[in-house]
Amino acid sequence: MRSSPCPRFGTSGQKRRSYFISFLQLYFNLLFYFQIHYFINLLCTLSPSTVNLIFFSLFHTT
Secondary structure: OOOOOOHHHHHHHHHHHHHHHHHHHHHHHHHHHHHHHHHHHHHHHOOHHHHHHHHHHHHOOO
16 A cells, blocks of 8 residues: 555646646736726726716725
8 A cells, every 4th residue: 555656647737737827827917917907098088077986986885
């Protein structure tokens, strides 16, 4: 009875999984950045009264 049947496969799987997780983190960071950039551009194109209305509805919901 061995404790681990194939330790080499486990370490390679962990390394591949860590690479995949870091890639997902990078992808979601880029997605978040582009969403914020798009939201700021959208706010800049809107009229000031609409922006004031949006911020009023956001910050006075509580």
